[in-house]
Amino acid sequence: MKKTIWIAAGFIVYATFISWYLFIGADTSIPVQYQGTEADPSVFMSERQLELSHDFSRIKQWLYFLSVPFEWMIYLAVLGIGLSKWFRNRAIEITRFSIIHNAVYVVLLSLIAFILSFPIDYYSYTVSLDYEISVQPFSGWMKDNIISFWINALFLFVIVQALYWLMKKSEKRWWFYGWLLSIPFTLFIYFIQPIWIDPLYNDFYRLEDKALEEKILALADRADISADRVYEVNMSEKTNALNAYVNGIGSNLRIVLWDTTLKNLSDKEVLFVMAHEMGHFVKNHLFWNLIGSIAATFFGLWIGSKLYAAMIKRWGERWGVKKQTDIAALPALLLIFSLLSFAASPVENAISRQAERSADQYAIEMTQDPEAAVGSFQQLAVSGLSEVHPPLLVKLFLYGHPTMLERISFLDKWERTDPINSETEKEKE
Secondary structure (H helix, E strand, O other), X not given: OHHHHHHHHHHHXXXXXXXXXXXXXXXXXXXXXXOOOOOOHHHHOOHHHHHHHHXXXXXXXXXXXXXXXXHHHHHHHHHHOOXXXXXXXXXXXXXXXXXXXXXXXXXXXXXXXXXXXXXXXXXXXXXXXXXXXXXXXXXXXXXXXXXXXXXXXXXXXXXXXXXXXXXXXXXXXXXXXXXXXXXXXXXXXXXXXXXXXXXXXXXXXXXXXXXXXXHHHHHHHHXXXXXXXXXXXXXXXXXXXXXXXXXOOHHHOEEEEEHHHHHHOOHHHHHHHHHHHHHHHHOOHHHXXXXXHHHHHHHHHHHHHHHHHHHHHHHXXXXXXXXOOOXXXXXXHHHHHHHHHHHHHHHHHHHHHHHHHHHHHHHHHHHOOHHHHHHHHHHHHHHHOOOOOOOHHHHHHHOOOOOHHHHHHHHHHHHHHOHHHHHHHHHHO
């Protein structure tokens, strides 16, 4: 009871600090040197849009910073009140086959986490509706959540089954063998996502604008990307935000545009966005992202195995868990991996921002159209009510892309320093 009180008090203190920081303490004003430039949101947003952008961003950021430690508290609560032990015992009563009672346990744990997290998720959904970012009806939103629940439960079961089997075989080196198995598993996910997972959420079809498709494929040909079609996805049924991406590996590589992007951007702006996405492919960011994921998994499993063993030794008896291979200890393992992921996110985001900057540079050098580039980012900010200059903590933990202020100012600087543009200006003079 005393530890529960301390945990609850700590969460309240943390929530109070985050609330003060986001709503009062953080300075998000545009630096003087950028005021009045194309990167200044007051130049391309109305006063109402500026107000909505600020409020929407704050609420979403606040929900994120509260939801992460709330997830940790769920794992601790499931262990501390004996619910994890109860799940294990009920699963064992159903069948004597360990693979089945592990599956039952994973579903029960996933279900309790889903139920307890639902109020925060639902509030986040209603906020997106209120600010007209989301246009998805509740039935569609709930359907997507149920699909995600079963996909996540399936993947979690596969991972848990493999790791706990390896723990029984080698108590000290299970993490290393688990890492080796994670490599083909990660490649498998990269391969199947475009053709098996993504279509569960949306309908994909060939781009209807054939003239634009030809321009995009010509751009892909210049980038030495072998693609014979561009896919359009009907995201307008769910959101007003814009996006585009290139994903998959090998024969499953896909160039994808949200239909909202097509409706809100000019052809030149779309070409810049696609050149950016192609830049990731050309500069091997997808490959290095895969390598980074494999490396992160190595260190995560290694550190996690040490912490996991220490937690079971220290608190296992109190939780009704006698050894590491007990499925009832799974919340402790998930807690550790969640903590490590959160701690590593600033580093991962910093690396991602560098890759995004590199893709921006590739795109502008390929298209040579800074006006379209700036226009695309401005429209992205407006349609998604994105905050142009977010607080530092938000940037560190949430921004895998440079801020819009940084991206637009980079393009503005490129336009002024590019030799071709400089020569054009001289000719005009």
